[in-house]
Amino acid sequence: MKTNSPLMKSVLMASGLAAVFGLSALLTASKMPRKYVAHEWGTFTSVQGGDGALLDWRPLETARLPGFVYDWTHPGLNRQAAGGFAPGGVLTKRVMITLQRMETPVIYFYGDEEQTVDVEVKFPQGQITEWYPQAAQIGPSTVPIPPAIAMLDNYVHKAGVKPAFTFASLLRNKPVSDSRARWQNVRILPAKQHRELARSLPLDRSGSHYFSARDTDADYVRVNSLVATNPLPEHEQFIFYRGVGNFATPLRVTMNAGSAVTLANTCQAPLVHLFVLGLEGKAGGYSEVDRLAPGEQLTIDLARIQASAPVETISRRIGERMTESLVSQGLYRREATAMVNTWKDSWFAEDGVRVLYLLPRAWTDGTLPLALDPAPRELVRVMVGRAEVLSPARVHKLSEELVKAKQGETAARERAVAEFRKLGRFGEPALRLAAKGMDGSAYQTAWTLLQASAKPAADTRPL
Secondary structure (H helix, E strand, C coil), X not given: XXXXXXXXXXXXXHHHHHHHHHHHHHXXXXXXCCCEEEEEEEEEEXXXXXXXXXXXXXXXXXXXXXXXXXXXXXXXXCCEECCCCCHHHCCCCCCCCECEEEEEEEEEEEECCCEEEEEEEECCCEEEEEEECCCCEEEEEECCCCHHHHHHHHHHXXXXXXXXXXXXXXXXXXXXXXEEEEEEEEEEECHHHCXXXXXXXXXXXXXXXXXXXXXXXXCEEEECCCECCECCCEEECCEEEEEEECXXXXXXXXXXXXXXXXXXXXXXXXXXXXXXXXXXXXXXXEEEXXXXXXXXXXXXXXXXXXXXXXXXXXXXXXXXXXXXXXXXXXXXXXXXXXXXXXXXXHHHXXXXXXXXXXXXXXXXXXXXXXXXXXXXXXXXXXXEEEEEEECHHHHHHHHHHHXXXXXXXXXXXXXXXXXXXXXXXXXXXXXXXXXXXCCHHHHHXXXXXXXXXXXXXXXXXXX
């Protein structure tokens, strides 16, 4: 057979690609287990009414993520979102309505020497929506096959050849059928030996809380670029990702028309370090519950704790207690402080009723399986659950203002818009509760007021 025939060229190309991928697999398999520590923290946020039923909501953020973070509007590597969370093939939180927002999990690494680790996180009941550095695999996703590769496979097929593989299967970037992210060959660079990398970490002017997570002693990580036209590696002080999902967390919170909040543990493990907050008009209070046994219920009267101190005092006190709680679960103090600083404006300063608590490790491992290869000497995973409660009293007050606004009362319209602004990303589910029983025209008025309370488009990049 002539070596310059199309078929022989196909065979030679296949042999070359197989050799390259075989060498890559050999190099990956050659990683030797080393001693290192991995610590992770993150949050799961849900919103509900007083009856305890979780509400669908659009998980918009009040703070922007840096522009260098990857999401499904720019996932890179010619990938496109797939699956139930990707209507029309475009995945942004502006079009998604979900029950849970998985916010800012970060994975830190600590080691005495440089080493290489593969990191894979799965999210079976949800979708990872943002990540950094670039992941070698992210899904569910599809990858269009380049026309030249498709034509080559078609030519081989028509020639009657039955190879053990297709050229499309040799492509580095492949479709991913399940919900997961995988970072391959993550290089851990000890901070003490690579202090100069602090100046190499990406920055932008977003003012995002993202950067608070860097205020630790964690080592740097380096991930080589997977784009041939951009060979520069990406550096960070952690692996970062976020997501959304449709499932319940193990704490059920109900609230009556007065001020009684009832906590119920619905899982088989105890819940620890629960904080019940009631904040209104730059003042409020909180109550701390050390432990809630499986199946146990506990009622707390918010009337006894609300307006007990200015919000600045509450933020400082509960921030200190939350930090101690996170440390007790295995996080280093600087990690715990970084987590509290990331979320303190949202957790401890926004008006409303909410419960913060530590999720059981078994629940986290089942909901968000994490695999590290080689395995670390120590793995700590601490997730905080946030149950945002739209109290019956608040919903009733909003409903009254919407009715008055429909009747043309200007002051009521202004009060409704102000309330929606305070509710932020929880405004839409609050509207649905408040608008129950309204006719179509009244609901349209309420929806118009909700839209009027929204920030300008330039400040609401989907996160």
